[in-house]
Amino acid sequence: MDLYPLKFTPIFKYRIWGGNKLKTKLNKDYIEENIGESWEISGVKNNETFVSEGYLKGRSLAQLINTFKGDIIGDNVYKIFGDTFPLLIKFIDAKKPLSIQVHPSNEIAKSRHNSFGKNEMWYVMEAEDDAELIVGFDKSITKEEYEKHLKNGTILDVMHHENVNSGDTFYIPTGRVHAIGEGVMLAEIQQTSDITYRIYDYDRVDAKTGLKRELHNDLALDVIDYRVYESYKTHYDLNKNTSNILVHSPYFKTNIIAIEGHMTIDYSDIDSFVIYICVEGSLDINCNNLDYSLNTGETLLVPSNLNELKLKSVGAKILEVYYQ
Structure with a gap:
């Protein structure tokens, strides 16, 4: 499966x-x-x-x-x-x-x-x-x-x-x-x-x-x-609906995304799992035509072989973490 x-x-x-x-x-x-x-x-x-x-x-x-x-x-x-x-x-x-x-x-x-x-x-x-x-x-x-x-x-x-x-x-x-x-x-x-x-x-x-x-x-x-x-x-930028660099180190890379409305993310260029950590608000996630929700204080592991995700929220902030 x-x-x-x-x-x-x-x-x-x-x-x-x-x-x-x-x-x-x-x-x-x-x-x-x-x-x-x-x-x-x-x-x-x-x-x-x-x-x-x-x-x-x-x-x-x-x-x-x-x-x-x-x-x-x-x-x-x-x-x-x-x-x-x-x-x-x-x-x-x-x-x-x-x-x-x-x-x-x-x-x-x-x-x-x-x-x-x-x-x-x-x-x-x-x-x-x-x-x-x-x-x-x-x-x-x-x-x-x-x-x-x-x-x-x-x-x-x-x-x-x-x-x-x-x-x-x-x-x-x-x-x-x-x-x-x-x-x-x-x-x-x-x-x-x-x-x-x-x-x-x-x-x-x-x-x-x-x-x-x-x-x-x-x-x-x-x-x-x-x-x-x-x-x-x-110090970092916080532009909406894009991955803003937070901390990029040799051990992990973390971005912050402020979601307002709808956005689509393509991970086909990243050879790594991705972790979402919801630090504010809540969002809906669509992957392979299935819907998931993420609330403040929840985390989600996106497997490496899932490339496209659609995010929807009014004011959520998530940390986006991966290894590559």
Whole structure:
């Protein structure tokens, strides 16, 4: 049977800093408290998402790739990654600040953990008044000075704090220290990796364990990029009914589309799966004369062998993600 645009059942993750916006704002279905992450499309081992609709319902991402290979993820993507899906798509709700953390490069992650590195990006969907992100450093710092601040508990003083609003976008390459602040809900696109080095966690105790969370400062020291950059936020255009470049990296490409009325997209030149993440409004999608809907907080995987899609909406915004 033919492939079709695929929705998956999310995996919900308890986090010490999690809230309830994934339920109240994005209509996620769970009963637990402090859910900080919704893993929307995941091929991470032991954390795979499963198709939620259609004749492929119940199939995992790995099973789909094993069966359909390049037809679902693209011939070139399959040649590079085999049965491993290269990206992990999440929604994150930070009721409280996340730890200050950093991710290792592909090379370091491979040698230390037999894993991919974790280059990622954030698209802010909602931010409370005065909400902020921590991204990189505000002033040039040596490794020795960094260690001194860490020891003295003043590491936040040298970090770059940036107030954020809905629509703000940040690319977080490996090596860049970062944290999501209190009151921020965002979409995250990242390499398939769960390797995080936590370097500062506000001395918090996890109510579930009664313990402080583990820090990884020895591992982080040689990973951190200590340089200062002129700007950390991504600037982009938002022309209607076209794919506007958001973040194009060697690990994924993300565009943003603001849909007003009708538009048709042709993917015949892209040898890759495409993921739609609806970050505002809702839209109707027609593919091979079948209709699908996508609402705020939902994601859709478009297999590589589906070339033409017709989109219809009044004011929806979607992130368009692919590998090529």
